[in-house]
Amino acid sequence: MSDGKGGQGKATTDITVTQDGVYLNISYAYPEKYSVKTGKQMKLYSSAVAYNLDNNNKVNSIQITYSWSDNCGGEFDNPNAQNPTWTAPNTQNTSCTITLTVSTTDSNNNQISKSKSFSINVTSNSPPVINTISASPSMVEPDGKVNLYSYASDPDGDSITYSWTAKDSNGNDCGTFDDSTKQNPIWTAPMLDPQIETEKTCVITLIVSDGEVSDTKKVTVSVNGKTANTNIKIQKK
Known part of the structure; x- marks a missing residue:
C-alpha cells in the first residue's frame, strides 16, 4: 500500500x-x-x-x-x-x-x-548557502540607487527567506531598501550632511534562513559626492 x-x-x-x-x-x-x-x-x-x-x-x-x-x-x-x-x-x-x-x-x-x-x-538540518552576493555600483552619490544581487541554495531543498540590512561604521542604519525580504532588492544610499561627513561606508548584510539555520554574507558600498564605477567589493562573514 x-x-x-x-x-x-x-x-x-x-x-x-x-x-x-x-x-x-x-x-x-x-x-x-x-x-x-x-x-x-x-x-x-x-x-x-x-x-x-x-x-x-x-x-x-x-x-x-x-x-x-x-x-x-x-x-x-x-x-x-x-x-x-x-x-x-x-x-x-x-x-x-x-x-x-x-x-x-x-x-x-x-x-x-x-x-x-x-x-x-x-x-540533521543542513544550513542554506549564499553562493554569490554583489552590489552594482559599489560607489554612489547620496540618495543614489544600488542594485543588490544574490544567489542562495539549500542542500535539503527547504524553502529559504532573505533578510537584508545596512549599517554604517557606528552600527546605525544606513540607507533604505525597496524590499528587504527580496532576493535582489534595490538599496538607496543615505543623504550626507557635508558639514559632518563627505563620504560614508555602508556594510550591507544578507541573511538567508530555512527557518532554523542560516548563512550570512556582506558587501560594502561607498557613498560620496560623486558616482564612480569601481570593482565590486565583497566582505565575507
Missing part, C-alpha cells in the same frame, strides 16, 4: 481471534515519510478493525482504542489519535521506532491488543 508520498505501508493479515470470537487486526500503520529532519513534524496514518460474530454470523463492530509510542524522545500531538502528528526529536542521525498498539475488550471484559511498528530516520 502506497501513502502517495513515497512511503510504503504494508497491510497485515495477522488477525487475532479470541476464544470469545473477537477479531482484531491492524489494517495498516505507516508514516507520511520515512526520513525527517530534527524537530520537524510529520503525519502518521493507521486503520484497525475489531468485530465479533453473533449467533447469526452477523458482524458486529467493536470499539477500538489507539496508542502511539516511540523509543527516541519524539512527541505526539495526541498519542491516542488514529492519525496523530509526530514531531521528531532533536537528536541527529538516529533511527526512531514508532509503535502503534490497538486494544479492545471481549464480552468478559478481557483486554485484547495488537501492535505494529515501523522505523523513521531522523537526519
Whole structure:
C-alpha cells in the first residue's frame, strides 16, 4: 500500500481471534515519510478493525482504542489519535521506532491488543548557502540607487527567506531598501550632511534562513559626492 508520498505501508493479515470470537487486526500503520529532519513534524496514518460474530454470523463492530509510542524522545500531538502528528526529536542521525498498539475488550471484559511498528530516520538540518552576493555600483552619490544581487541554495531543498540590512561604521542604519525580504532588492544610499561627513561606508548584510539555520554574507558600498564605477567589493562573514 502506497501513502502517495513515497512511503510504503504494508497491510497485515495477522488477525487475532479470541476464544470469545473477537477479531482484531491492524489494517495498516505507516508514516507520511520515512526520513525527517530534527524537530520537524510529520503525519502518521493507521486503520484497525475489531468485530465479533453473533449467533447469526452477523458482524458486529467493536470499539477500538489507539496508542502511539516511540523509543527516541519524539512527541505526539495526541498519542491516542488514529492519525496523530509526530514531531521528531532533536537528536541527529538516529533511527526512531514508532509503535502503534490497538486494544479492545471481549464480552468478559478481557483486554485484547495488537501492535505494529515501523522505523523513521531522523537526519540533521543542513544550513542554506549564499553562493554569490554583489552590489552594482559599489560607489554612489547620496540618495543614489544600488542594485543588490544574490544567489542562495539549500542542500535539503527547504524553502529559504532573505533578510537584508545596512549599517554604517557606528552600527546605525544606513540607507533604505525597496524590499528587504527580496532576493535582489534595490538599496538607496543615505543623504550626507557635508558639514559632518563627505563620504560614508555602508556594510550591507544578507541573511538567508530555512527557518532554523542560516548563512550570512556582506558587501560594502561607498557613498560620496560623486558616482564612480569601481570593482565590486565583497566582505565575507
